[in-house]
Amino acid sequence: MSKVGVMVMGPAGVGKSTFCNSMMAYMESQGRSANLVNLDPAATAHEYEFTIDIRDLISLDDVEDELKLGPNGGLIYCFEFLLKNLDWLDDQIGDYPDDYLIFDCPGQIELYSHIPAMPIVVKHIQQQLNFNLCCTYLIEAPFMVDRAKFFSGALEAMSTMIFMELPHLNILSKMDLVKGKMSKREVRKFLCPDPMLMNDDEVQDDQKDLILTNPKYRRLNKAIAQLVDDFGMVQFLPLDCSDRDKSESLRTIVTCIDNMTQWDENQEPKDPAEDMEEPEDPEDQ
Protein backbone atom coordinates (compact mmCIF):
# COMPACT_ATOMS: atom_id res chain seq x y z
CA MET A 1 0.00 0.00 0.00
CA SER A 2 1.21 3.49 -0.74
CA LYS A 3 1.67 6.21 1.82
CA VAL A 4 -0.33 9.28 0.85
CA GLY A 5 -0.19 12.82 2.20
CA VAL A 6 -2.50 15.71 1.34
CA MET A 7 -1.08 19.15 2.14
CA VAL A 8 -4.00 21.53 2.75
CA MET A 9 -2.79 25.06 2.01
CA GLY A 10 -4.25 28.49 1.41
CA PRO A 11 -4.62 31.91 3.02
CA ALA A 12 -5.92 32.54 6.53
CA GLY A 13 -9.60 31.81 7.10
CA VAL A 14 -10.16 30.25 3.66
CA GLY A 15 -11.59 27.07 5.21
CA LYS A 16 -8.56 24.74 5.45
CA SER A 17 -9.44 23.24 8.84
CA THR A 18 -13.10 22.86 7.87
CA PHE A 19 -12.01 21.08 4.69
CA CYS A 20 -9.68 18.80 6.71
CA ASN A 21 -12.55 17.86 9.03
CA SER A 22 -14.89 17.28 6.08
CA MET A 23 -12.25 15.10 4.39
CA MET A 24 -11.92 13.06 7.61
CA ALA A 25 -15.70 12.61 7.80
CA TYR A 26 -15.87 11.70 4.11
CA MET A 27 -13.05 9.14 4.39
CA GLU A 28 -14.78 7.65 7.45
CA SER A 29 -18.06 7.40 5.52
CA GLN A 30 -16.21 5.50 2.77
CA GLY A 31 -14.63 3.08 5.24
CA ARG A 32 -11.17 4.47 4.51
CA SER A 33 -8.75 5.36 7.27
CA ALA A 34 -7.11 8.77 7.42
CA ASN A 35 -5.16 10.69 10.04
CA LEU A 36 -5.00 14.38 10.68
CA VAL A 37 -1.63 16.11 11.07
CA ASN A 38 -1.47 19.64 12.39
CA LEU A 39 1.40 21.71 10.99
CA ASP A 40 0.02 24.99 12.33
CA PRO A 41 1.80 26.00 15.57
CA ALA A 42 -1.05 28.47 16.21
CA ALA A 43 -3.92 26.01 15.65
CA THR A 44 -7.00 25.88 17.83
CA ALA A 45 -8.94 22.70 18.62
CA HIS A 46 -10.28 20.63 15.71
CA GLU A 47 -13.39 18.53 15.47
CA TYR A 48 -11.18 15.50 14.78
CA GLU A 49 -8.27 14.76 17.05
CA PHE A 50 -4.81 15.29 15.60
CA THR A 51 -2.73 12.14 15.27
CA ILE A 52 0.36 14.30 14.98
CA ASP A 53 0.52 17.87 16.23
CA ILE A 54 3.43 20.29 15.73
CA ARG A 55 2.36 21.97 18.99
CA ASP A 56 3.74 18.91 20.82
CA LEU A 57 7.13 20.06 19.50
CA ILE A 58 6.64 23.82 19.54
CA SER A 59 3.68 26.17 19.78
CA LEU A 60 3.33 29.78 18.69
CA ASP A 61 2.04 30.75 22.16
CA ASP A 62 5.25 29.52 23.80
CA VAL A 63 7.44 31.24 21.21
CA GLU A 64 5.55 34.53 21.61
CA ASP A 65 5.78 34.33 25.41
CA GLU A 66 9.38 33.21 25.71
CA LEU A 67 11.05 34.98 22.78
CA LYS A 68 8.74 37.98 22.61
CA LEU A 69 8.23 37.48 18.88
CA GLY A 70 5.11 38.55 17.01
CA PRO A 71 2.83 36.06 15.22
CA ASN A 72 4.64 36.13 11.84
CA GLY A 73 8.21 36.10 13.19
CA GLY A 74 7.06 33.48 15.70
CA LEU A 75 5.68 31.24 12.94
CA ILE A 76 8.94 31.43 11.00
CA TYR A 77 10.85 30.58 14.18
CA CYS A 78 8.57 27.55 14.72
CA PHE A 79 9.26 26.25 11.20
CA GLU A 80 13.00 26.83 11.55
CA PHE A 81 12.80 24.86 14.81
CA LEU A 82 10.93 22.07 13.03
CA LEU A 83 13.66 21.97 10.35
CA LYS A 84 16.26 21.46 13.09
CA ASN A 85 14.12 18.66 14.56
CA LEU A 86 12.94 16.73 11.54
CA ASP A 87 13.75 13.50 13.40
CA TRP A 88 10.78 14.41 15.65
CA LEU A 89 8.57 14.34 12.55
CA ASP A 90 10.11 11.03 11.46
CA ASP A 91 9.33 9.51 14.87
CA GLN A 92 5.79 10.85 14.80
CA ILE A 93 4.94 9.76 11.28
CA GLY A 94 6.66 6.44 11.87
CA ASP A 95 6.59 3.66 9.38
CA TYR A 96 2.98 2.79 8.74
CA PRO A 97 2.52 1.03 5.40
CA ASP A 98 -0.95 2.30 4.56
CA ASP A 99 -1.12 5.79 5.96
CA TYR A 100 -3.31 8.52 4.50
CA LEU A 101 -2.29 11.73 6.21
CA ILE A 102 -4.11 15.06 5.88
CA PHE A 103 -1.78 17.95 6.77
CA ASP A 104 -3.52 21.11 7.97
CA CYS A 105 -1.04 23.91 7.19
CA PRO A 106 -0.82 27.49 8.50
CA GLY A 107 -2.59 30.34 6.69
CA GLN A 108 0.46 32.59 6.24
CA ILE A 109 0.94 32.49 2.48
CA GLU A 110 4.57 33.61 2.71
CA LEU A 111 5.23 29.98 3.66
CA TYR A 112 4.06 28.98 0.15
CA SER A 113 5.71 31.76 -1.83
CA HIS A 114 9.26 32.43 -0.61
CA ILE A 115 10.16 31.10 2.86
CA PRO A 116 12.00 27.83 2.13
CA ALA A 117 10.91 25.91 5.27
CA MET A 118 7.70 24.38 3.89
CA PRO A 119 9.27 23.03 0.65
CA ILE A 120 12.07 21.49 2.77
CA VAL A 121 9.54 19.79 5.08
CA VAL A 122 7.58 18.59 2.02
CA LYS A 123 10.70 17.16 0.32
CA HIS A 124 11.67 15.44 3.58
CA ILE A 125 8.26 13.74 3.87
CA GLN A 126 8.46 12.71 0.20
CA GLN A 127 12.04 11.57 0.01
CA GLN A 128 12.91 10.35 3.51
CA LEU A 129 9.50 9.00 4.54
CA ASN A 130 8.42 7.90 1.05
CA PHE A 131 5.02 9.56 0.97
CA ASN A 132 3.19 10.39 -2.25
CA LEU A 133 2.24 13.97 -1.55
CA CYS A 134 -0.08 16.39 -3.26
CA CYS A 135 -1.09 19.97 -2.53
CA THR A 136 -4.67 21.20 -2.27
CA TYR A 137 -4.78 24.99 -2.41
CA LEU A 138 -7.97 26.76 -1.34
CA ILE A 139 -9.26 30.14 -2.42
CA GLU A 140 -12.66 31.51 -1.43
CA ALA A 141 -15.52 31.23 -3.93
CA PRO A 142 -16.85 34.74 -3.07
CA PHE A 143 -13.66 36.06 -4.78
CA MET A 144 -15.47 35.28 -8.05
CA VAL A 145 -17.66 38.30 -7.44
CA ASP A 146 -14.61 40.60 -7.72
CA ARG A 147 -12.74 39.29 -10.74
CA ALA A 148 -9.46 41.10 -10.08
CA LYS A 149 -9.44 39.52 -6.61
CA PHE A 150 -10.13 36.11 -8.14
CA PHE A 151 -7.19 36.35 -10.56
CA SER A 152 -4.98 37.63 -7.77
CA GLY A 153 -5.94 34.47 -5.79
CA ALA A 154 -5.26 32.34 -8.89
CA LEU A 155 -1.75 33.83 -9.10
CA GLU A 156 -1.14 32.95 -5.45
CA ALA A 157 -2.28 29.42 -6.23
CA MET A 158 0.13 29.27 -9.20
CA SER A 159 2.93 30.65 -7.06
CA THR A 160 2.34 27.86 -4.52
CA MET A 161 2.28 25.25 -7.30
CA ILE A 162 5.63 26.48 -8.64
CA PHE A 163 7.21 26.84 -5.20
CA MET A 164 6.07 23.53 -3.70
CA GLU A 165 6.66 21.42 -6.84
CA LEU A 166 3.88 19.00 -5.86
CA PRO A 167 0.95 17.59 -7.82
CA HIS A 168 -1.48 20.43 -7.28
CA LEU A 169 -5.24 20.81 -6.98
CA ASN A 170 -6.98 24.17 -6.66
CA ILE A 171 -10.22 24.31 -4.72
CA LEU A 172 -12.86 27.02 -4.54
CA SER A 173 -14.06 26.85 -0.93
CA LYS A 174 -17.34 28.16 0.54
CA MET A 175 -19.32 27.59 -2.66
CA ASP A 176 -22.54 27.85 -0.62
CA LEU A 177 -21.84 31.59 -0.23
CA VAL A 178 -22.23 32.22 -3.99
CA LYS A 179 -25.24 30.00 -4.53
CA GLY A 180 -28.13 32.00 -5.90
CA LYS A 181 -25.75 34.87 -6.76
CA MET A 182 -24.09 33.34 -9.81
CA SER A 183 -25.47 31.12 -12.55
CA LYS A 184 -23.96 27.77 -13.47
CA ARG A 185 -22.66 29.29 -16.73
CA GLU A 186 -20.90 32.07 -14.85
CA VAL A 187 -19.35 29.72 -12.27
CA ARG A 188 -18.06 27.44 -15.04
CA LYS A 189 -16.00 30.32 -16.47
CA PHE A 190 -14.09 30.49 -13.20
CA LEU A 191 -13.45 26.76 -12.83
CA CYS A 192 -11.18 26.95 -15.90
CA PRO A 193 -10.58 30.71 -15.72
CA ASP A 194 -11.40 32.57 -18.89
CA PRO A 195 -9.30 35.73 -19.51
CA MET A 196 -12.38 37.32 -21.10
CA LEU A 197 -13.72 37.59 -17.54
CA MET A 198 -11.61 40.73 -17.22
CA ASN A 199 -13.42 42.39 -20.14
CA ASP A 200 -15.58 45.28 -19.00
CA ASP A 201 -18.61 44.20 -20.99
CA GLU A 202 -18.65 40.94 -18.98
CA VAL A 203 -18.95 42.84 -15.72
CA GLN A 204 -22.38 43.00 -14.16
CA ASP A 205 -23.82 46.39 -13.19
CA ASP A 206 -23.67 45.72 -9.44
CA GLN A 207 -19.93 44.90 -9.73
CA LYS A 208 -18.91 47.94 -11.79
CA ASP A 209 -17.86 50.00 -8.77
CA LEU A 210 -15.45 47.23 -7.75
CA ILE A 211 -13.48 47.52 -10.98
CA LEU A 212 -10.41 49.74 -11.04
CA THR A 213 -10.97 52.80 -13.19
CA ASN A 214 -7.35 53.41 -14.18
CA PRO A 215 -7.08 51.99 -17.75
CA LYS A 216 -3.44 51.00 -17.16
CA TYR A 217 -4.51 48.71 -14.32
CA ARG A 218 -7.34 47.30 -16.39
CA ARG A 219 -4.87 46.43 -19.17
CA LEU A 220 -2.46 44.91 -16.63
CA ASN A 221 -5.24 42.83 -15.07
CA LYS A 222 -6.30 41.54 -18.47
CA ALA A 223 -2.69 40.63 -19.30
CA ILE A 224 -2.39 38.73 -16.00
CA ALA A 225 -5.68 36.91 -16.66
CA GLN A 226 -4.32 35.95 -20.08
CA LEU A 227 -1.14 34.65 -18.40
CA VAL A 228 -3.21 32.50 -16.04
CA ASP A 229 -5.03 31.14 -19.10
CA ASP A 230 -1.80 30.58 -21.08
CA PHE A 231 -0.32 28.72 -18.14
CA GLY A 232 -3.18 26.29 -18.72
CA MET A 233 -2.78 24.57 -15.37
CA VAL A 234 -5.03 26.69 -13.19
CA GLN A 235 -8.33 24.94 -12.75
CA PHE A 236 -10.56 24.86 -9.72
CA LEU A 237 -12.86 22.30 -8.17
CA PRO A 238 -15.83 23.61 -6.18
CA LEU A 239 -16.18 22.75 -2.48
CA ASP A 240 -19.11 23.29 -0.16
CA CYS A 241 -18.48 22.27 3.45
CA SER A 242 -21.64 23.90 4.77
CA ASP A 243 -23.57 20.64 4.64
CA ARG A 244 -21.75 17.37 5.22
CA ASP A 245 -24.49 15.39 3.43
CA LYS A 246 -23.57 17.17 0.22
CA SER A 247 -20.48 15.05 -0.16
CA GLU A 248 -20.52 15.21 -3.96
CA SER A 249 -17.86 17.92 -4.11
CA LEU A 250 -15.72 15.97 -1.62
CA ARG A 251 -16.09 12.80 -3.65
CA THR A 252 -14.76 14.58 -6.73
CA ILE A 253 -11.88 16.14 -4.80
CA VAL A 254 -10.87 12.85 -3.15
CA THR A 255 -10.98 11.09 -6.56
CA CYS A 256 -8.63 13.76 -7.96
CA ILE A 257 -6.32 13.37 -4.97
CA ASP A 258 -6.30 9.58 -5.48
CA ASN A 259 -5.34 10.09 -9.13
CA MET A 260 -2.62 12.61 -8.30
CA THR A 261 -1.02 10.60 -5.51
CA GLN A 262 -0.88 7.42 -7.55
CA TRP A 263 0.66 9.38 -10.36
CA ASP A 264 3.42 7.53 -12.15
CA GLU A 265 6.06 9.72 -13.76
CA ASN A 266 5.92 7.60 -16.91
CA GLN A 267 2.22 8.35 -17.27
CA GLU A 268 0.55 11.51 -18.47
CA PRO A 269 -1.01 13.25 -15.42
CA LYS A 270 -4.78 13.00 -15.47
CA ASP A 271 -6.63 16.26 -16.05
CA PRO A 272 -8.56 16.99 -12.79
CA ALA A 273 -11.29 18.65 -14.88
CA GLU A 274 -12.24 15.20 -16.20
CA ASP A 275 -13.61 14.31 -12.79
CA MET A 276 -15.20 17.67 -12.26
CA GLU A 277 -18.86 17.68 -11.27
CA GLU A 278 -21.03 20.54 -12.44
CA PRO A 279 -21.70 22.80 -9.44
CA GLU A 280 -25.32 22.89 -8.36
CA ASP A 281 -27.24 25.78 -9.79
CA PRO A 282 -30.24 27.11 -7.92
CA GLU A 283 -31.65 28.38 -11.22
CA ASP A 284 -31.85 24.81 -12.48
CA GLN A 285 -33.80 23.55 -9.51
Ligand SMILES: Nc1nc2c(ncn2[C@@H]2O[C@H](COP(=O)(O)OP(=O)(O)OP(=O)(O)O)[C@@H](O)[C@H]2O)c(=O)[nH]1
Ligand atom coordinates in the same frame (compact mmCIF):
# COMPACT_ATOMS: atom_id res chain seq x y z
N1 LIG B 1 -20.27 29.26 4.61
C1 LIG B 1 -19.16 28.52 4.72
N2 LIG B 1 -18.28 28.81 5.68
C2 LIG B 1 -17.16 28.05 5.78
C3 LIG B 1 -16.91 26.97 4.88
N3 LIG B 1 -15.71 26.45 5.21
C4 LIG B 1 -15.26 27.16 6.25
N4 LIG B 1 -16.12 28.13 6.61
C5 LIG B 1 -16.00 29.12 7.71
O1 LIG B 1 -14.85 29.95 7.48
C6 LIG B 1 -14.21 30.27 8.73
C7 LIG B 1 -12.74 29.87 8.67
O2 LIG B 1 -12.70 28.47 8.51
P1 LIG B 1 -11.41 27.62 8.92
O3 LIG B 1 -11.67 26.22 8.48
O4 LIG B 1 -11.05 27.83 10.35
O5 LIG B 1 -10.32 28.32 8.01
P2 LIG B 1 -8.73 28.11 8.02
O6 LIG B 1 -8.28 28.33 6.63
O7 LIG B 1 -8.39 26.81 8.65
O8 LIG B 1 -8.26 29.29 8.95
P3 LIG B 1 -6.79 29.53 9.55
O9 LIG B 1 -6.35 28.24 10.21
O10 LIG B 1 -6.99 30.65 10.54
O11 LIG B 1 -5.91 29.93 8.42
C8 LIG B 1 -14.99 29.52 9.81
O12 LIG B 1 -15.90 30.43 10.39
C9 LIG B 1 -15.72 28.43 9.04
O13 LIG B 1 -16.93 28.04 9.67
C10 LIG B 1 -17.89 26.67 3.86
O14 LIG B 1 -17.78 25.76 3.02
N5 LIG B 1 -18.99 27.49 3.83
